[in-house]
Amino acid sequence: MTALDGVLKRVDGNLDQAIRRLFDLVRIPSISTDPAHAADCVRAADWLVADLKGMGFEARAAATAGHPMVVAHHCRAPGKPHVLFYGHYDVQPVDPLHLWKRPPFEPAVIEAGTGRQLTGRGTSDDKGQLMTFVEAARMWIAETGSLPLNVTILFEGEEESGSPSLVPFLRKHRKELKAEYALVCDTGMWDRNSPCITTALRGLVGEEVTIRAANRDLHSGMYGSAARNPIHVLADILASLHDAKGRLTLPGFYKGEPETPKAVLAQWKKLKGQERKFLTDIGLSVAAGEKGRSLLEMTWARPTAEVNGISGGYTGDGFKTVIASEAKAKVSFRLVGTQDPDAVRASFRAHVKKRLPRDCKATFAPHGGSPAIRLDPKMPALAKAAGALKDEWGKAATLTAMGGSIPVVGYFQSVLAMQSLLVGFGLDDDRIHSPNEKYELASFHRGTRSWARILQALAKS
Amino acid sequence: MTALDGVLKRVDGNLDQAIRRLFDLVRIPSISTDPAHAADCVRAADWLVADLKGMGFEARAAATAGHPMVVAHHCRAPGKPHVLFYGHYDVQPVDPLHLWKRPPFEPAVIEAGTGRQLTGRGTSDDKGQLMTFVEAARMWIAETGSLPLNVTILFEGEEESGSPSLVPFLRKHRKELKAEYALVCDTGMWDRNSPCITTALRGLVGEEVTIRAANRDLHSGMYGSAARNPIHVLADILASLHDAKGRLTLPGFYKGEPETPKAVLAQWKKLKGQERKFLTDIGLSVAAGEKGRSLLEMTWARPTAEVNGISGGYTGDGFKTVIASEAKAKVSFRLVGTQDPDAVRASFRAHVKKRLPRDCKATFAPHGGSPAIRLDPKMPALAKAAGALKDEWGKAATLTAMGGSIPVVGYFQSVLAMQSLLVGFGLDDDRIHSPNEKYELASFHRGTRSWARILQALAKS
Numbered sequence: 060m061t062a063l064d065g066v067l068k069r070v071d072g073n074l075d076q077a078i079r080r081l082f083d084l085v086r087i088p089s090i091s092t093d094p095a096h097a098a099d100c101v102r103a104a105d106w107l108v109a110d111l112k113g114m115g116f117e118a119r120a121a122a123t124a125g126h127p128m129v130v131a132h133h134c135r136a137p138g139k140p141h142v143l144f145y146g147h148y149d150v151q152p153v154d155p156l157h158l159w160k161r162p163p164f165e166p167a168v169i170e171a172g173t174g175r176q177l178t179g180r181g182t183s184d185d186k187g188q189l190m191t192f193v194e195a196a197r198m199w200i201a202e203t204g205s206l207p208l209n210v211t212i213l214f215e216g217e218e219e220s221g222s223p224s225l226v227p228f229l230r231k232h233r234k235e236l237k238a239e240y241a242l243v244c245d246t247g248m249w250d251r252n253s254p255c256i257t258t259a260l261r262g263l264v265g266e267e268v269t270i271r272a273a274n275r276d277l278h279s280g281m282y283g284s285a286a287r288n289p290i291h292v293l294a295d296i297l298a299s300l301h302d303a304k305g306r307l308t309l310p311g312f313y314k315g316e317p318e319t320p321k322a323v324l325a326q327w328k329k330l331k332g333q334e335r336k337f338l339t340d341i342g343l344s345v346a347a348g349e350k351g352r353s354l355l356e357m358t359w360a361r362p363t364a365e366v367n368g369i370s371g372g373y374t375g376d377g378f379k380t381v382i383a384s385e386a387k388a389k390v391s392f393r394l395v396g397t398q399d400p401d402a403v404r405a406s407f408r409a410h411v412k413k414r415l416p417r418d419c420k421a422t423f424a425p426h427g428g429s430p431a432i433r434l435d436p437k438m439p440a441l442a443k444a445a446g447a448l449k450d451e452w453g454k455a456a457t458l459t460a461m462g463g464s465i466p467v468v469g470y471f472q473s474v475l476a477m478q479s480l481l482v483g484f485g486l487d488d489d490r491i492h493s494p495n496e497k498y499e500l501a502s503f504h505r506g507t508r509s510w511a512r513i514l515q516a517l518a519k520s
Numbered sequence: 521m522t523a524l525d526g527v528l529k530r531v532d533g534n535l536d537q538a539i540r541r542l543f544d545l546v547r548i549p550s551i552s553t554d555p556a557h558a559a560d561c562v563r564a565a566d567w568l569v570a571d572l573k574g575m576g577f578e579a580r581a582a583a584t585a586g587h588p589m590v591v592a593h594h595c596r597a598p599g600k601p602h603v604l605f606y607g608h609y610d611v612q613p614v615d616p617l618h619l620w621k622r623p624p625f626e627p628a629v630i631e632a633g634t635g636r637q638l639t640g641r642g643t644s645d646d647k648g649q650l651m652t653f654v655e656a657a658r659m660w661i662a663e664t665g666s667l668p669l670n671v672t673i674l675f676e677g678e679e680e681s682g683s684p685s686l687v688p689f690l691r692k693h694r695k696e697l698k699a700e701y702a703l704v705c706d707t708g709m710w711d712r713n714s715p716c717i718t719t720a721l722r723g724l725v726g727e728e729v730t731i732r733a734a735n736r737d738l739h740s741g742m743y744g745s746a747a748r749n750p751i752h753v754l755a756d757i758l759a760s761l762h763d764a765k766g767r768l769t770l771p772g773f774y775k776g777e778p779e780t781p782k783a784v785l786a787q788w789k790k791l792k793g794q795e796r797k798f799l800t801d802i803g804l805s806v807a808a809g810e811k812g813r814s815l816l817e818m819t820w821a822r823p824t825a826e827v828n829g830i831s832g833g834y835t836g837d838g839f840k841t842v843i844a845s846e847a848k849a850k851v852s853f854r855l856v857g858t859q860d861p862d863a864v865r866a867s868f869r870a871h872v873k874k875r876l877p878r879d880c881k882a883t884f885a886p887h888g889g890s891p892a893i894r895l896d897p898k899m900p901a902l903a904k905a906a907g908a909l910k911d912e913w914g915k916a917a918t919l920t921a922m923g924g925s926i927p928v929v930g931y932f933q934s935v936l937a938m939q940s941l942l943v944g945f946g947l948d949d950d951r952i953h954s955p956n957e958k959y960e961l962a963s964f965h966r967g968t969r970s971w972a973r974i975l976q977a978l979a980k981s
Contacts (some may be wrong), residue, residue: 092838152840158736220838261741265839274803275619276954280722280924283854284766284809284824286802290849291762291827297752298759305745341747342735344879348745363745366752367842368833373850377553377681378726378887379613380852380924381828381953388751389834391841393744418805426839463741463841492842493737 062203066511069198074504077194078168078177080110081503084148084186085166085179091126091149092220100126100216103148107214114197116212121232123224126216130235133196134209139518141209143238143477145467146189146245147218150181151492158494168500173251175500184491187498188244188483188506189214195510207518211238215467218245221265221427222466229474240440241471242513244506246483249457251499254448254509256441256456257481258434259359262394263464264403265426268293268411269387272419276372277382287416289386290371296414297388300364305349307364309406315397319360327355340488359460363393389426393462400428429466440480440517447512448482451505482513523664527972530659535965538655539629539638541571542964545609545647546627546640552587552610553681561587561677564609568675575658577673582693584685587677591696594657595670600979602670604699604938606928607650607706608679611642612953619955629961634712636961645952648959649705649944649967650675656971668979672699676928679706682726682888683927690935701901702932703974705967707944710918712960715909715970717902717917718942719895720820723855724925725864726828726887729754729872730848733880737833738843748877750847751832757875758849761825766810768825770867776858780821788816801949820921824854850887854923861889890927901941901978908973909943912966943974 070077089103090096104120104127111118111131118131126149134141153163161167166179177187199206213236217224229236249255272287302308319327334354338344348357357363371386373379392403404425411421434441436458448456461481468479484506490496531538550564551557565581565588572579572592579592587610595602614624622628627640638648660667674697678685690697710716733748763769780788795815799805809818818824832847834840853864865886872882895902897919909917922942932938945967951957 092836092840094837152834152836152838154834154836155737219840263741263841265841267839272804275951275956276616277802278924278953279824279826279828279852280724280854280922281819281948282802283819283826283852283923284822285798285807285815285818286804287806287808288826290830291758291808294755294758294827294830297755301752337746341738341743342879343733343747345748345877346746347748347752347877354746357746358742358744361745363740365740365744365749365841365843366755366833367740367840368835368844369751369755369847370831370835372827372829373613373615374829374831374848375553375613375615376555377613378728378850378852379553379680379828379953380724380726380826382826383829386830387835389839391740391744391839393741416806416808418799418803461741462744463739487742490736492739492840495736 063512063515065202066198067508069202070194070507070511073198077190077507078503081177081182081187081190082166084190085181086164088164089149089216090152091217093152097126100149104129104214104216107148110193111212114200123228125224128216128228129212129214130232131212133206134211135205136207136209136518139208141211141238142517143211143213143236143241144192145213145215145241145243146192147185147215148189149216149219150184150186151219153180153494155494160495173499176497177500177503178495178497180496183485183489183496183498185218185245187503188485191484191503191506192242192244192510194507195514198511199514207515211236218467225467226470226474229470233475237475238477240438241477241479243465243468243479243481244483245465246461246481247485247487248502249459251486251501252452253454254452254456255459256445257461258436258458259460260432260465260468261462262398262400262429262431263466264392264394264400264428265389266404266407267387267389267424267426269385269422270419271385273382273384276384279380279382282382286382287419288382289419290383292416292419293369293371293386293388296411297366299414305347307362309403309410311406312362312403314402315399316362317396319356324356327353358462360395362395362398364390366390393464395431398431400430404428427466429464429469432468432472434481435478438478438480443516443519444480444482444513447516448509451509451512482509484509524973524976526663527659528969530663531655531968531972534659538651538968539964542638542643542648542651543627545651546642547625549625550610550677551613552678554613558587561610565590565675565677568609571654572673575661584689586685589677589689590673590675591693592673594667595672596666597668597670597979600669602672602699603978604672604674604697604702605653606674606676606702606704607653608646608676609650610677610680611645611647612680614641614955616955621956634960637958638961638964639956639958641957644946644950644957644959646679646706648964649946652945652964652967653703653705653971655968656975659972660975668976672697686928687931687935690931694936698936699938701899702938702940704926704929704940704942705944706926707922707942708946708948709963710920712947712962713913714915715913715917716920717906718922719897719919720921721893721926721929722923723859723861723890723892724927725853725855725861725889726850727865727868728848728850728885728887730846730883731880732846734843734845737845740841740843743843747843748880749843750880751844753877753880754830754832754847754849757872758827760875766808768823770864770871772863772867773823775863776860777823778857780817785817788814819923821856823856823859825851827851854925856892859892861891865889888927890925890930893929893933895942896939899939899941904977904980905941905943905974908977909970912970912973943970945970
């Protein structure tokens with residue numbers, strides 16, 4: 060029996076304890092965007108530090124201007140590669156709470172048609188994912204007394220709220236965090252049986268705009284039509300973001316946006332069977348977005364704008380004939396190629412100001428910005444990880460793009476001059492960022508087994 | 521000293537007690553649109569019944585399917601006219617609560633630059649206004665043992681929530697409520713020194729629309745642009761309600777909408793000095809609405825549409841990259857002439873459905889509908905009331921139109937075949953429906969004196 064065989068056997072035999080540990084972490088409501096949960100973010104960081112220390116890591120919760128970073132080292136494999144593993148312990152808000160079938164922070168194992176699932180906010184994004192790595196490391200140490208290579212861990216607590224402290228922290232601790240490359244576990248599988256390595260990520264610009272008109276709420280009977288209604292102004296602005304073909308109208312928006320090579324599009328076309336399922340799974344049948352583009356292209360390779368939230372006036376039960384003094388929207392842009400986040404933000408602000416009646420005011424609050432990422436497909440570690448994944452899943456890993464943004468990958472490139480290997484075990488229907496988030500038990504179990512294998516594969520020269 | 525002189529003296533001498541009574545009523549948070557305040561509506565009705573009984577009225581709180589109606593009679597003046605006085609004891613919601621300088625249901629007398637003010641939700645709309653009549657009646661009874669004419673009172677508890685029980689109640693109690701004409705105290709003064717009788721009111725259609733797309737909230741990185749965003753759909757629909765000239769685009773909307781006679785427009789033009797003040801008072805400088813119309817015409821005589829509330833997606837602190845499964849708006853239309861509320865509602869719904877992507881759903885909830893009202897300017901009671909107002913204020917009452925809607929006036933016409941005389945003492949800056957509602961102490965005091973005079977004037981044949 061090889062060392063790896065022993066590690067895998069331990070992963071299987073310790074699954075129940077691993078679930079219990081994950082659930083302890085999920086029970087901590089570490090919602091980073093909500094100031095009311097700041098202490099919970101500290102608790103989650105401390106929980107991870109204690110767990111990693113227990114495994115033999117040198118670990119600490121490092122203070123930032125926001126929520127703490129967990130930094131840990133296990134570097135006792137001289138001559139072996141040194142990798143940085145990244146995950147995030149913070150989670151998304153849980154509203155609308157009434158749509159949850161179980162309380163979001165009381166995780167449970169439930170039986171679903173497709174197998175057992177772990178339910179609760181963060182079971183998939185990203186607590187469940189990061190614990191696949193931690194459990195794999197734990198079993199390596201339990202089996203062999205150490206890890207097959209040198210590992211530094213960085214767990215962030217602000218990934219879901221724009222990562223304001225990340226770049227300053229990477230800069231300040233550049234030396235401590237620098238490794239040969241990074242491992243990031245915050246992405247998904249191709250489907251429930253097919254592993255996947257993500258090699259391209261879209262960038263993100265988040266922006267909140269507030270339109271103010273009158274100095275107070277007004278009675279719409281007395282002032283209607285004569286006084287400017289900021290909800291009308293906002294609706295006009297948002298409606299003007301796209302043209303009839305679904306393209307963004309912001310001047311300069313498509314600058315630096317490359318067309319996807321025809322060969323790649325042809326490859327994606329073969330996956331077309333997915334498209335109908337993609338829509339029917341979410342209760343839709345007609346693709347929105349740009350005319351003449353496939354769904355995969357739209358979500359993997361095209362820049363977009365989405366209004367993520369809107370509010371203004373009276374929104375309670377019943378009716379109130381009011382003209383609000385202000386209206387707000389949260390808007391996000393996904394970027395590809397070399398589109399510049401700062402230029403996109405500036406273009407949006409100019410677009411709003413251009414459409415603003417003279418006596419209205421617009422104020423803006425930025426919520427994060429990061430460029431798109433394309434990883435080097437010839438990275439040697441990628442081939443090694445792909446081999447390990449094939450050993451576990453019995454089929455080759457699909458190399459995919461991803462519509463979401465993982466800004467840290469860009470910062471690892473720009474601040475630490477370090478490539479990232481993106482391996483994750485989430486599924487499209489995990490309902491991350493939505494009510495009833497879950498992680499497949501198979502994702503958790505075989506994800507842990509996959510990392511156990513990848514650690515060994517990466518250790519080989 | 522005439523009887524009226526004695527009554528007026530009592531009004532002056534009893535002002536402090538009258539304020540105390542009004543404040544007792546204001547302290548009851550009778551927000552009719554919020555089911556959580558149903559018991560408070562009952563309390564407010566009971567308070568009025570007790571007060572009227574104490575004055576010698578036969579009074580009761582009559583049950584409806586919604587909040588109770590207060591009905592009271594004081595008919596001991598044989599051979600004299602019989603009038604129905606109408607007011608409403610329910611109030612608007614108070615959010616956003618943080619903008620109130622004092623708690624909305626803890627009324628107070630404060631010193632303002634323009635004189636003393638009574639502050640709190642309902643001090644103006646309509647508790648303060650209806651109590652001007654009640655106090656005038658109380659002083660007449662105190663001074664003379666009776667009223668100079670026969671009075672029936674109807675106080676509604678659903679005026680701010682679409683009056684769902686009103687028409688059935690008027691129909692059922694037609695005989696009991698029928699009088700020669702109605703007196704309605706729910707309108708304003710021309711300015712703080714000039715009394716006013718309102719002879720035209722716009723109609724109102726309230727409608728709530730919900731747009732549903734996917735069967736759950738989605739991650740905008742994974743689904744953005746490919747999955748339909750209901751906030752985009754809603755923004756497009758709302759933006760398409762008006763054309764570039766500020767006119768409504770609903771087919772058939774302007775049917776039954778008369779142009780205001782040129783002579784009337786010319787009269788309003790003389791009031792133009794008001795326009796700049798109208799806007800600067802609310803912190804604006806540019807008129808919105810239809811091009812080529814004056815502000816007075818727009819708010820008194822033109823039909824309009826206003827979005828009174830909008831919500832969708834994540835609206836809390838911070839940011840969430842979500843595509844909502846639904847978005848909502850509350851929209852109201854003001855009607856003039858013979859515009860048909862049902863036809864306007866149907867046209868709006870058709871407009872929404874026409875713009876709806878095939879796999880989205882729209883649902884609608886009606887919130888009241890009433891046609892516009894134009895009163896007979898030759899009504900004899902109008903001249904009598906105008907004379908009484910001139911005696912009190914030293915200047916002739918302005919006859920005005922009003923942008924708001926008082927549906928009961930239409931129902932008095934259609935169900936009880938009864939004209940209404942609209943006299944009120946509110947000011948444009950009373951912030952009704954807004955935080956920091958107030959009523960001028962002068963409005964309350966001289967309003968009470970005005971009703972004392974009007975009661976006598978109407979009693980004369």
